[in-house]
Amino acid sequence: MANAEAHHDHAHGHDDHHHGPDKGIMRWIKTTNHKDLGTLYLIFAFSMFFVGGLMSLVIRAELWEPGLQFVDPEFFNQMTTMHALVMIFGGVMPAFTGLANWMVPMMVGASDMALPRVNNWGFWILPFAFTLLLSTLFMDGGAPAGGWTMYPPLVLQTGEGFPFLIFAIHLMGISSITGAINVVVTVLNLRAPGMTLLKMPLFCWTWLITAYLLIATMPVLAGAVTMLLTDKYFGTSFFTASGGGDPVMFQHIFWFFGHPEVYILILPAFGVVSTIIPAFARKPLFGYDSMVYATASIAFLSFIVWAHHMFTVGMPLAGELFFMFSTMLIAVPTGVKVFNWIATMWRGSMTFETPMLFAIAFVFLFSIGGFSGLMLAIAPVDFQYHDTYFVVAHFHYVLVPGAVFSIIAAVYYWIPKWTGVMYSEFWGKVHFWLSAIAVNVTFFPQHFSGLAGMQRRVPDYAVQFVDFNQVSTIGAFVFFIAQFIFIGNMIRCMAKKGEKATQQVWEGARGLEWTVPSPAPYHTFEDPPKVNDEILGFPSHGKAH
Amino acid sequence: MAIKSFGGPIAAAGATWAAGIGQALAYTGERYNLPLGVTEISREVHGLHMLIFWVCVAIAVVVFGAMFYSVFAHRRSVHPKPADFHESTTVEIIWTTIPFIILIAMAIPAAGTLIKMEDTRNADLTIKVTGYQWKWHYDYIGKDVAFFSTLSAESNRARQLGSGIDVTTVPNYLVDVDKPLVLPVGQKIRFLVTANDVIHAWWVPELAVKKDAIPGYINEIWTRIDEPGTYRGVCAELCGRDHGFMPIVVQALPEDEYNAWLAEQKGSEVAAAPAATASDAAVDAAPATAAAAAAEQSPAPSAGAPAADEPTAVAAADTETPSAADGGGDDSGEAMAAGEKIYSANCAACHQAGGTGIPPNFPSLVGSAVTTGASEELLSQIIKGKNMMPPFGHLSDQDIAAVATFVRKSWGNDASAVKPADVAAQR
Numbered sequence: 001m002a003n004a005e006a007h008h009d010h011a012h013g014h015d016d017h018h019h020g021p022d023k024g025i026m027r028w029i030k031t032t033n034h035k036d037l038g039t040l041y042l043i044f045a046f047s048m049f050f051v052g053g054l055m056s057l058v059i060r061a062e063l064w065e066p067g068l069q070f071v072d073p074e075f076f077n078q079m080t081t082m083h084a085l086v087m088i089f090g091g092v093m094p095a096f097t098g099l100a101n102w103m104v105p106m107m108v109g110a111s112d113m114a115l116p117r118v119n120n121w122g123f124w125i126l127p128f129a130f131t132l133l134l135s136t137l138f139m140d141g142g143a144p145a146g147g148w149t150m151y152p153p154l155v156l157q158t159g160e161g162f163p164f165l166i167f168a169i170h171l172m173g174i175s176s177i178t179g180a181i182n183v184v185v186t187v188l189n190l191r192a193p194g195m196t197l198l199k200m201p202l203f204c205w206t207w208l209i210t211a212y213l214l215i216a217t218m219p220v221l222a223g224a225v226t227m228l229l230t231d232k233y234f235g236t237s238f239f240t241a242s243g244g245g246d247p248v249m250f251q252h253i254f255w256f257f258g259h260p261e262v263y264i265l266i267l268p269a270f271g272v273v274s275t276i277i278p279a280f281a282r283k284p285l286f287g288y289d290s291m292v293y294a295t296a297s298i299a300f301l302s303f304i305v306w307a308h309h310m311f312t313v314g315m316p317l318a319g320e321l322f323f324m325f326s327t328m329l330i331a332v333p334t335g336v337k338v339f340n341w342i343a344t345m346w347r348g349s350m351t352f353e354t355p356m357l358f359a360i361a362f363v364f365l366f367s368i369g370g371f372s373g374l375m376l377a378i379a380p381v382d383f384q385y386h387d388t389y390f391v392v393a394h395f396h397y398v399l400v401p402g403a404v405f406s407i408i409a410a411v412y413y414w415i416p417k418w419t420g421v422m423y424s425e426f427w428g429k430v431h432f433w434l435s436a437i438a439v440n441v442t443f444f445p446q447h448f449s450g451l452a453g454m455q456r457r458v459p460d461y462a463v464q465f466v467d468f469n470q471v472s473t474i475g476a477f478v479f480f481i482a483q484f485i486f487i488g489n490m491i492r493c494m495a496k497k498g499e500k501a502t503q504q505v506w507e508g509a510r511g512l513e514w515t516v517p518s519p520a521p522y523h524t525f526e527d528p529p530k531v532n533d534e535i536l537g538f539p540s541h542g543k544a545h
Numbered sequence: 546m547a548i549k550s551f552g553g554p555i556a557a558a559g560a561t562w563a564a565g566i567g568q569a570l571a572y573t574g575e576r577y578n579l580p581l582g583v584t585e586i587s588r589e590v591h592g593l594h595m596l597i598f599w600v601c602v603a604i605a606v607v608v609f610g611a612m613f614y615s616v617f618a619h620r621r622s623v624h625p626k627p628a629d630f631h632e633s634t635t636v637e638i639i640w641t642t643i644p645f646i647i648l649i650a651m652a653i654p655a656a657g658t659l660i661k662m663e664d665t666r667n668a669d670l671t672i673k674v675t676g677y678q679w680k681w682h683y684d685y686i687g688k689d690v691a692f693f694s695t696l697s698a699e700s701n702r703a704r705q706l707g708s709g710i711d712v713t714t715v716p717n718y719l720v721d722v723d724k725p726l727v728l729p730v731g732q733k734i735r736f737l738v739t740a741n742d743v744i745h746a747w748w749v750p751e752l753a754v755k756k757d758a759i760p761g762y763i764n765e766i767w768t769r770i771d772e773p774g775t776y777r778g779v780c781a782e783l784c785g786r787d788h789g790f791m792p793i794v795v796q797a798l799p800e801d802e803y804n805a806w807l808a809e810q811k812g813s814e815v816a817a818a819p820a821a822t823a824s825d826a827a828v829d830a831a832p833a834t835a836a837a838a839a840a841e842q843s844p845a846p847s848a849g850a851p852a853a854d855e856p857t858a859v860a861a862a863d864t865e866t867p868s869a870a871d872g873g874g875d876d877s878g879e880a881m882a883a884g885e886k887i888y889s890a891n892c893a894a895c896h897q898a899g900g901t902g903i904p905p906n907f908p909s910l911v912g913s914a915v916t917t918g919a920s921e922e923l924l925s926q927i928i929k930g931k932n933m934m935p936p937f938g939h940l941s942d943q944d945i946a947a948v949a950t951f952v953r954k955s956w957g958n959d960a961s962a963v964k965p966a967d968v969a970a971q972r
Contacts, residue, residue: 066719067712068704074786074903147783153760154743154785157933241761247744248759281619284631312746312781313757314738314764317663321656328648332641339640342612347628349621360616364609371601378651380658381594383755384579387746387781448577453750455781458789460704462719463712468577539629 021522029124032116033522034101035418037123041098042411044126046487048090049404051134053480055083060476062459063469076459077145078137084148088265089172090130092399095407096268097122097179100207103414104183106513106520107201109192109529114185115178122178129171136161147457149258150225152239152250156232166229173218180211180218187211192512192528198289199536201511205292206271209299213260213267216303221257224250248313255306263302266398267295269366269406270337273359275511276413277341280356281348282508284539287340294333294340301330311382320379327377331370338367353506354428358409361401361436369397372447387457390450396443401436408435408486413509416501419493420519427489434482441475510537580750583772583797587753589658597651604647662753665765668735672726676738676745676758676780677935679787679894683726686737690810695890696790697721704790705898720777723890725794729803730770738764742935743785749778749795757782770797786903787894880962884951887944891937892952900956907933910952917960923949924963924971942968 021027021036028040058079062070071079101119105112113119136143141159144150150165158165187208191200227238228250237243239250270291278285285291307315307323315323341363350356372394376382385391416422445468454465461469492498501518512535516524533539581591618624673684677693684691696704700719703710712718728734738747740758748755756766770776778793798806889898895907902909910916915923927945930936937945942965949968953960 067708067710068706072706072786072903073789077783077786077788145785151744151783154783157743157785241759245761247761282621282627283629286630287632287637289632290637310757312755313759314762317660320659320663324655324659325652328652331648332644335644336637336641338608339636342608342615343636345612345615345619347624347630348615348619349624349627350616350619351621352616360612363612367605367608371605374601375594375597378593378597378655380590380655380662380753381579381597383662384590384594384750384753386755387748387783451579452577453580453779455748455779455789457783458779460719460789462717464576539631 030120032112032120034105034113034116034119035520035522037113037119038098038100038102039418040123041094041101041126044123045091045095045098045407048086048094048130049483052083052086052091053483055079055086056476057480059083060473063461064473065466065470066461066463068460071459073459074142074145077147077457078143080457081144081147082133082137085133085144086130087399088148088261089169090126090133092265092403092407093172093176094126096207096210096265096403097176099203099268099272099407099410099414100179100183102418103513104186104204104207105190106516106524107204107511108187108190108195109512109525109531110186110190111523111526113182114190115182118178119182122175122182125171125175125178129168129175132164132171133168136164139164149251149254150228151254152228152231152247153241155228156240162232163229166225169225170222173222176214177218180214183207183211184215192525192531194531195536198292199531199533199538201271201536202274202285202288202291203268203271206267206274206295209295210264210267213264213299213302217257217260217264220253221261224253224257227253248310251310251313252307255309256303258309259306260299260302262398263298265403266366267299269362269403270295272406272410272413273341273362274337276355276359276409277344277363278537279413279506279509280353280359281345281350283344283348284537285340286343286346287336288538290336291340294336297333298330301326301333305330308377308379308382311379312386324377324379328374331374331377334370338363338370353412354423354425354432355409355413357429357432357436358405358412361432362405362409365401365405365436365439366398369394369402372397385450387455388450389446389454389456392456393443393446393450396446400443401439405435405439411490413506414513415490415493416505417513417516417518417520419496420501420517421493421496422499422501422505423489423493424498427485431482431485431489434485435479438475438479438482442472442479443475445469445471510535512536582751582753583770583774583776584752584768585771586658586662586768587751589661590753593655593658596654600647600651662766665735665767667733668767669732670729671735671737672728673737673739673763674747674758676740676742676747676784676791678742678785678933679780679791680891681726681747681780681791681793682741685807688807688811690807692724692810693890694722694724694726694794696792697723698889701790701889701893702898717777719790720779720792720794722792722794725775725796727796727798727803727806728770729800730773730797731800733767733769735765735767738766744782745780745784745791746782747778747793748781749776749793751776751778752795755781770795773797773799773802790894880947881951881954883944884947884949885955887940887948888951891940892948895934900952900958910958911956912958916952917958920949920953920961920963920967921971923953924968928968928971938972942966942972 021033022030028036031037031040056079058071059076062068062076101113104110139160141161143161144155144158144165146155146158155162187200187204227236230236231238231240231245237245239245239247241247274285274291305323305327307319308327311320311323352360372390376385376391376394412423412428449465449468449472452465454461503517504514505518506514512525512529512531513520515529515535579591579594581588671686673686675682675684680693680695682691682693695701696719697717699715700717700721702708703712703715703718736747736754736756738756738758739762740760742760744760745758746755747758752768752770754766754768756764758764774797776795776797778795780788780791780793782788784791896902896910897907900910908915915926924945926934927940927949928936928938940948945968946963946965949963952958953963
């Protein structure tokens with residue numbers, strides 16, 4: 001049907017041999033085009049970043065000084081819970097799916113994603129899921145306040161919003177799985193002739209592995225929350241001790257999903273950074289094969305480390321030792337990746353446009369999150385760190401200057417290809433420096449307040465923590481405001497105001513996406529492109545594959 | 546070209562930043578680091594923490610040093626022609642192996658400390674710690690001493706939204722309790738940690754003890770405190786609205802002072818607990834020194850011991866020291882004052898100091914049918930709990946009568962007083 005209607009718009013397309021989209025709102029509702037859906041995903045993700053960001057400002061405002069100034073503790077807990085759910089499931093995950101939608105078909109030389117209608121469905125589930133989730137804020141008993149980890153029995157005390165939470169999570173899971181299946185099928189079946197798996201751009205590799213993690217773990221989460229639902233409404237006792245159930249079992253099931261989820265949020269970021277650094281170092285990615293193997297090793301290890309999130313629940317000694325050792329092992333492949341990025345930069349010929357600045361900040365600041373992660377892996381010391389602001393600092397370092405910076409870098413890197421217009425380099429750099437400084441001002445002090453004994457998820461604190469909390473709050477407000485520069489810069493591109501982008505855009509960029517015009521036509525690669533090492537960014541004098 | 550000038554600032558920012566961390570560490574010293582603590586284990590944990598920290602710093606200096614050197618030296622303006630090397634199996638093997646060796650070197654001492662921390666055998670004293678929303682209950686197993694420990698009244702007043710109290714004027718704001726956990730120094734103390742409603746976590750940083758308190762589970766952890774002093778901790782696991790308001794205060798006393806304290810606790814218990822069983826009474830009557838001797842002889846508990854301890858715990862909770870003495874049943878000023886005290890310790894966290902509650906989870910008591918109607922329903926809800934409200938059956942008849950009378954006659958409510966006999970009839 002889409003095809004039939006597209007024929008009417010024949011004349012409106014930029015290229016006369018391609019079909020244009022429908023007009024108006026129906027274009028977006030009915031679209032099965034990977035570029036349109038990528039745009040929708042990204043716009044959705046950025047609106048969720050905004051909502052989640054506002055929630056974090058409520059949190060930071062309340063923590064400006066000890067005592068309760070603005071919100072009730074119950075509402076504060078709703079904010080921390082919703083902030084996490086919105087940022088993880090509404091922000092980072094859809095943003096990466098959006099990038100995959102835009103870039104994976106263009107990178108592998110496919111005309112579209114393999115399952116375009118499923119793709120449409122996967123996206124349009126999300127607005128409904130988040131309408132359900134956010135509507136709980138206005139219900140009796142308020143939004144869920146038991147933390148995004150939803151530990152029973154506490155989460156079972158949620159008011160009327162509880163079934164909405166569970167159903168929203170089911171919907172997010174379905175959406176993620178459809179996106180993941182689409183990436184797997186596209187990458188495995190629609191690569192251009194001659195593009196072997198080990199010649200594939202690294203962003204496709206990391207997304208392929210991420211997709212398998214999603215397919216493996218989302219059903220586990222769905223099972224866990226369904227058991228919560230039946231415990232609350234149908235008299236089961238999966239997690240209720242008084243009925244013979246086991247509250248700790250939920251934590252095991254949740255983190256069996258939750259730890260791979262952590263890598264779902266970061267592996268695509270690795271792919272982005274592995275694309276951007278070679279482009280601006282003007283040098284091929286160092287150790288391509290080892291990057292692929294390291295990514296696969298991280299993904300495998302992510303399934304056997306989950307209980308390091310629960311060292312204090314009282315596991316047997318053997319369990320604690322196993323999870324401590326397996327967790328420490330993750331440092332090895334992660335280290336390999338960081339070393340490879342630096343070796344890629346080494347003796348390159350670097351320039352520092354905005355995407356590169358964000359990519360370098362990623363390597364630097366993500367590694368700091370990695371170091372605190374290594375510290376957290378040491379079980380006897382984790383007993384001290386666990387559930388303190390040290391943990392908050394750790395995961396915000398890997399998620400904000402980690403995952404979020406990589407998303408920002410990717411958007412700066414590819415938006416000239418998407419819109420055909422260069423963003424403002426000046427404002428891009430202002431955005432970078434404000435963000436990079438503010439993110440450290442926000443999260444670095446939290447290491448100290450955590451070590452000094454401030455626990456997580458509290459609206460109020462003992463007076464000795466006041467100075468570092470105030471620094472943190474200032475940083476959070478600056479960071480939030482700085483993002484409007486980014487939004488403005490992107491809107492300027494979408495409004496086609498600015499310098500026109502060339503087809504190549506970046507001198508050192510390699511890959512099939514740079515062989516099509518800027519902006520990329522609505523349909524690309526209807527005939528499979530020819531690939532060679534030069535186009536794909538491998539040294540043309542040969543790599544023995 | 547503007548782009549070129551940005552390599553320098555990145556390198557400079559990196560250097561400034563690294564210097565900044567060093568300075569921050571030197572400046573903040575102990576105050577913003579993990580406390581050294583007062584037990585052998587806490588010092589070992591602190592040592593491990595510093596070791597892994599410096600290992601990370603060393604790796605960071607090398608790795609980030611290389612990166613910022615490259616950013617500075619290999620920018621296009623000074624290094625226009627990129628090299629084209631792109632792989633080396635040798636260096637990949639090197640930078641896989643070296644981290645692996647560092648990790649093994651870290652894992653060995655970490656495993657050693659972990660094994661020590663999990664060895665709860667041969668304890669001199671066992672204390673059952675139970676988490677409630679939002680307070681702690683301590684039960685000195687076999688000593689017939691048990692009590693609740695809640696946020697101090699002063700902190701509790703100051704922490705209310707819009708209290709108008711400057712919290713910096715409150716001593717030990719949010720880390721002070723009405724009745725601290727008193728422990729002897731030098732003894733191996735085993736904690737049996739559990740919870741009544743949702744999951745909590747019992748954490749005292751100076752002891753390097755943190756264990757989740759989980760309903761249906763009894764977790765074990767131990768400590769041996771070296772120095773007398775007051776050590777403050779908090780609930781570390783999100784447990785609902787007042788998660789941030791259930792602190793822990795440990796008061797470590799020299800053994801003789803601890804024994805005196807214990808004897809004093811038992812003294813008040815004997816006077817106030819006519820319902821104690823025969824065996825309890827026998828222990829109560831024994832001189833304090835005998836009780837202390839019994840503490841030292843306490844046998845090493847087997848794995849099954851926690852379950853066996855359960856009945857003791859229940860019995861001890863039942864004989865809880867009533868703070869309202871014998872004022873229940875009338876509505877004299879004294880009785881109302883006693884009721885108010887119990888109310889602020891047990892009820893005000895949810896139902897608020899003014900009885901207005903936080904609907905819908907915590908209903909208002911002002912003018913409510915349950916509060917001001919026939920006393921049976923009110924007493925039944927206090928004793929058995931309802932929905933989110935935990936049962937308060939562990940309070941004595943006198944205490945429940947006093948608090949019921951208090952809520953029925955406060956904030957404009959005007960219902961009849963409740964007698965302890967009514968409470969007994971309702972049990």
